[in-house]
Amino acid sequence: MSSHDMGRRAVVQGAAASTVAALTPIGLATAQPAAPPRNKTMTLVWGGREGRWVDFELWNPYSIGANHQNGPNIIYEPLAYYSAFADKTYMWLAESYQYSPDFKQLTIKTRPGIAWSDGKPFSAEDVAYTLNSLRELGPKVKWGVDVQQVVKEAKATDANTVVIDFVVPAPRFFFFMTYKYDIGVYIVPKHVFSGQDWTTFKHFDIAKGWPVSTGPWKVTDASLQQKVFERRPEWWAVKAGLAPLPALERTIWLPFAGEQAAAQALITNQLDASTGIQPATFQTLFRGNPKITTHSGQKPPFGYVDWWPISLYVNNEVKPFDDKDVRWALSHYIDRQQLIEVAYLGASQVSSLPMPPYPPLMPYFDAVKDLLAKYDTLAFDPKKGDALLSGKGFKKEGGFWADSQGKKLTLDIIGFGASGPAIGPVLSEMLKRRGIETSLSIPPDFDNRFQKGQYVGSIYGHGGSITEPYSTLRLYQGASMAVPGAHLVNFARWKNAAFDKITDEMYVTDPNDKPKMMELFHRAMEIWLPELPDIQLVQNFHRIPMNTTYWKNWPTAENPYVNGASWHLTYPIVLWNLQPV
């Protein structure tokens, strides 16, 4: 069945019964000719737009329209995988790597005996080609600028050796290329991508065997309704003894079409995993199907801590939130436990720093215990908040704080996605009760406003550190001298030259030099904590129901080999770990 036919079918279905189609995508999509039996198939629900895979033809993950989360994550294998939960690196297409003492050169040894799915051998040339193309294309493609900033040239010196020269010391470059969460460089086949325009090339033609992959999956159907991947028994990693051949023969990815449809499909065993289930729905799921579990079993928080701790951001360029005492006052007004009880029915955790409490980061949390004792980012202390505002000349009139001109202390908060509507109303009410005139909105152009600094307050997370604190500190840098042409995130719009300098120093420090890293982190936090650029709230949780009717050995708290997000780059690890029941 061609994708074109599928597109037509979708139009007819949509015109005939769009509501029915939206509610029953599972039934429509699992009707496959010559399908492996149900107990050899793993079906999941994730993403899409309005219940459709609008990107079903797009398998070149570098195009700006592409999203690796929608399937390319299991097609393109990396040089290495990293599981933050297990704190383990799996060397993959690369066998080993070595930096020069000044970190201005990286030599990577790739594994011999790897072949692309079209039979062509994989080699160091593919790695060098990928990196050099990214350097040349720069802002035209994903990861282009990140590579362009540091890579001078990548050379394949023999079939299994790549030498990368950097323009600046880059001690984190191999880790940047390693797959973890949503970050990593996809290695593409030179013989297919060469001569193509990477910005528009789709790399999709099932008849030609595209997308070409070194991985254990081939795309056998992709349409608006579903993406189907079949196992490739000839996968190189089995012969190399790196991984078993996945027990599942087929995996079907369906676009999310609403919580109710997903919950029903999980209860009736049509689905093996899903997303988009709210904490309140889990008990219904467990009652309907006792074989459903989550990372934390059938107990709250029904998931695991994501790498994206959530904060209340205040624009540090907007008065009076440019004043650290006002920011601290807001922090003291927030009862985070109550926030969790009301917003998440108790199924969440507080977050004291803007990075997740993952095993490799725990020593860094310990290193600043003294500072956190002095600057308790979780303290609920309204009296202290009152004292701070009074100290700044604010007076409470009619239950609301106002400045010396009688202007009310107003905070307009914007939010988005799941976190905004969940936390926003509770947070807003909490601050109102303490005398802050607070409003909440979920604007459609949230990203645009937040990224451009056109906001006063905002609920958002931190896509920063996983193993060591540099990536989180970088989120707060106002300027960088260490990375030429660096582009900064700085959503909080906070500026501190001394902090920037320490972060730059950390950038050129070997992340394995723990004493130096700890010392730099402590120094950075000595500045950051008293200033509190954004107000720490709660952890972000991935709540993924996993069905053990047909499949077991899902990643859980007892068996945390990796996180279980199908959209992350490490999902192939889950796929080769799943075992039939």
Next chain:
Amino acid sequence: MQLAYIARRFAVFLLIVWLAATLNFFLPKLSGQDPVRAKLLQSAQLGGYVHAGLEDMVKEYDQRFGLDKPLWRQYLTYLRDTSHLDFNYSIANYPRTVREMVSEAVPWTVGLLGITTLLSFRSAHCWVRCSPGLARRAGCAG
């Protein structure tokens, strides 16, 4: 007389097409959103990570789509391209072209519309034939 009528009708047709095209161009602009930035940020939001070169990427694709040009120039380019049925890329579904997407949908829209028109014509015809009074007035009795 008939030629003047056809010319007038054609002029009205052109005016309506121009008005529709103009509205189609200006209405999205009123939102004040940059579609390229919105697309890239949407992707960043899903990944929880903002690419280092987001601003450079926005500039690059604004240039590629002509969004860096003054509005009047964008409008003229748009009218020229539209009159040649060249709708360029869909930013929301990049790198699919609008023509690709429309050509997939057109046969089905036309087909459905055609069937509906035929059915309604046939039903109306039957109804008229089955109602003697109406049939007499319509002059198609028998």
